[in-house]
Amino acid sequence: MANLNYYHESGLSAAFYDVVSNAYPFRGDIDFYAALAGPAGASVLELGCGTGRIVIALAERGYGVFGVDLAPAMIQRAAMKCERLPPEVGRRIALMQGDMTRVALDRRFDAVIIPFYGYAHLADPAARARALAVVAEHLRPGGQAAIHLPAPAMLRRPLGDEELSGPYNAAGDQVRIRVVERTFDEATSRFRQVMDYTLIDAAGTVTRQSREDLVYHAAGRDEIAGSADRCGLTLSRTLADFDGSETGREIIHVFTRRD
Numbered sequence: 001m002a003n004l005n006y007y008h009e010s011g012l013s014a015a016f017y018d019v020v021s022n023a024y025p026f027r028g029d030i031d032f033y034a035a036l037a038g039p040a041g042a043s044v045l046e047l048g049c050g051t052g053r054i055v056i057a058l059a060e061r062g063y064g065v066f067g068v069d070l071a072p073a074m075i076q077r078a079a080m081k082c083e084r085l086p087p088e089v090g091r092r093i094a095l096m097q098g099d100m101t102r103v104a105l106d107r108r109f110d111a112v113i114i115p116f117y118g119y120a121h122l123a124d125p126a127a128r129a130r131a132l133a134v135v136a137e138h139l140r141p142g143g144q145a146a147i148h149l150p151a152p153a154m155l156r157r158p159l160g161d162e163e164l165s166g167p168y169n170a171a172g173d174q175v176r177i178r179v180v181e182r183t184f185d186e187a188t189s190r191f192r193q194v195m196d197y198t199l200i201d202a203a204g205t206v207t208r209q210s211r212e213d214l215v216y217h218a219a220g221r222d223e224i225a226g227s228a229d230r231c232g233l234t235l236s237r238t239l240a241d242f243d244g245s246e247t248g249r250e251i252i253h254v255f256t257r258r259d
């Protein structure tokens with residue numbers, strides 16, 4: 001049987017996305033995006049908002065945030081989390097299921113962000129150029145945008161013994177997440193990671209399993225800078241981590257919208 005695509009409704013990766021994202025080593029992305037947008041009260045469009053990790057954190061700090069995600073299983077989780085927020089926070093958030101290469105909201109934001117590898121899901125240069133055009137169309141002149149990508153060293157790292165566990169529910173059930181295969185094809189710049197999700201009940205019995213493919217496509221700086229320039233965005237800086245360090249396993253491209 002073929003593996004499920006990551007974030008598919010019948011899999012487990014969407015349900016346990018927060019367990020995986022909490023374990024990621026980079027820190028400080030929310031502070032970074034807040035600084036990019038300006039003072040509290042500024043507006044942010046997040047493309048590929050997932051389960052609302054950043055949408056909610058920015059709204060709690062006073063930003064108005066519009067989150068868009070392609071995967072129904074992800075945006076539904078974001079919506080469920082938003083329902084539990086205090087009303088004054090919840091009313092700063094809007095969510096929509098949609099494709100970052102096609103979104104047309106007919107409004108502009110102080111900042112547009114594509115965090116945590118969302119842009120790396122786009123498979124070809126034409127789709128990536130369309131997403132940058134969407135960024136430009138929704139950014140006010142002088143506003144800033146950021147795209148966070150995995151660095152090549154991250155994509156090429158060999159598979160180790162990679163396993164993560166987390167609580168599933170209050171009854172003591174656990175989820176176990178294991179990376180079982182990882183490849184990076186240099187010719188096509190395609191990264192594929194196969195992940196096994198296993199639910200285990202309090203007695204230690206496996207109750208559900210799902211094998212899912214996470215695929216990323218690496219895009220070079222020249223391609224991104226060129227596509228950005230053609231739609232009115234200037235690639236102003238590229239960072240290796242959110243703390244501004246010169247080396248790291250992340251790539252953060254920052255753009256400014258020309259008038």
Ligand SMILES: C[S@@+](CC[C@H](N)C(=O)[O-])C[C@H]1O[C@@H](n2cnc3c(N)ncnc32)[C@H](O)[C@@H]1O
Binds near residue numbers: 021099114
């Ligand atoms: C790794 S998650 C990041 C979620 C969130 N931004 C965060 O930082 O926690 C990447 C997200 O991009 C979404 N995505 C992938 N392709 C997309 C597209 N074409 N349009 C909108 N969202 C997309 C996926 O569904 C997924 O939720």
